Amino acid sequence: GIQVExxxxxxxxxxxxxxxxxxxxxxxxxxxxWFHQNPWGQLINLFYIPSGTKQNGRLSAxxxxxxxYSLLYISSSQTTDSGVYxxxxxxxxxxxxxxxxxxQGTILTVHP
Amino acid sequence: xxxxxxxxxxxxxxxxQSMTLLCAQDMNHEYMYWYRQDPGMGLRLIHYSVGEGTTxxxxxxxxxxxxxxxxxxxxxxxxxxAPSQTSVYxxxxxxxxxxEAFFGQGTRLTVV
Numbered sequence: 001g002i003q004v005e006x007x008x009x010x011x012x013x014x015x016x017x018x019x020x021x022x023x024x025x026x027x028x029x030x031x032x033x034w035f036h037q038n039p040w041g042q043l044i045n046l047f048y049i050p051s052g053t054k055q056n057g058r059l060s061a062x063x064x065x066x067x068x069y070s071l072l073y074i075s076s077s078q079t080t081d082s083g084v085y086x087x088x089x090x091x092x093x094x095x096x097x098x099x100x101x102x103x104q105g106t107i108l109t110v111h112p
Numbered sequence: 113x114x115x116x117x118x119x120x121x122x123x124x125x126x127x128x129q130s131m132t133l134l135c136a137q138d139m140n141h142e143y144m145y146w147y148r149q150d151p152g153m154g155l156r157l158i159h160y161s162v163g164e165g166t167t168x169x170x171x172x173x174x175x176x177x178x179x180x181x182x183x184x185x186x187x188x189x190x191x192x193x194a195p196s197q198t199s200v201y202x203x204x205x206x207x208x209x210x211x212e213a214f215f216g217q218g219t220r221l222t223v224v
C-alpha cells in the first residue's frame with residue numbers, strides 16, 4: 001500500500017509565525033486529505049486536495065501529485081492551531097483502493 | 113445532520129470481556145471504516161466496508177470483527193478484549209473510496 005511520511009515530526013512556533021508542513025507519499029494518489037486533531041482528540045477536516053491548491057482563511061494547501069507531495073501552509077499562527085496535523089492518502093490501485101493511509105503526524109505547538 | 117456518531121465515547125473493559133462499538137452515519141455514504149490510534153502514531157485501519165452487507169480487512173484486523181447489516185451502521189466487535197487493544201477507536205465514512213472522509217469523535221477504550 002501507500003507509504004505516507006510527514007515532516008517535521010514536531011514544530012514549535014511563536015504566535016504570529018508562519019509554517020509549512022510537508023507530506024510525501026510513495027505512489028500516485030486519488031485522495032489526499034489534511035486533518036487537524038485538536039487537544040480533545042477530535043479529527044477536523046481541513047482540506048480534501050488530491051491535486052492543486054486550496055485556501056481557507058489562514059490555511060492553504062498544495063498537492064503536486066506528479067511529484068508525490070503535499071504542503072500545508074499555516075500563516076499568522078494562533079494558539080488554537082496547536083495540535084497534531086495529519087495527512088492521509090488513498091489511491092485507486094488494486095487492493096489499495098479507497099484505503100485511507102495516514103502519516104505519523106506533525107505535532108504543532110504555538111506559544112502565546 | 114449529525115454526521116458520524118460513535119457510541120460509546122469511553123469504556124473500560126476487563127481482559128477477556130467482549131463489547132461492540134457502534135458507528136452511525138446519516139450522510140448516505142457507501143464506505144465506512146474503523147481505525148485505531150495509539151500514542152505517538154497515526155491512525156491504522158482495522159476493517160472497512162464498501163457497502164451494506166460487505167466487510168474487508170485493513171492493516172490490523174486481528175482480534176476484531178465487524179458487521180454492516182444496515183448502510184448507515186458499522187459495528188466493531190471485540191470478542192475477548194486484551195490489554196493490547198487499549199486505544200482510541202475512530203470510525204469514518206465517505207461516499208466512495210476516493211472522496212472526502214469524515215470522522216466520528218472517537219471512542220477511548222481501556223482494557224485492564
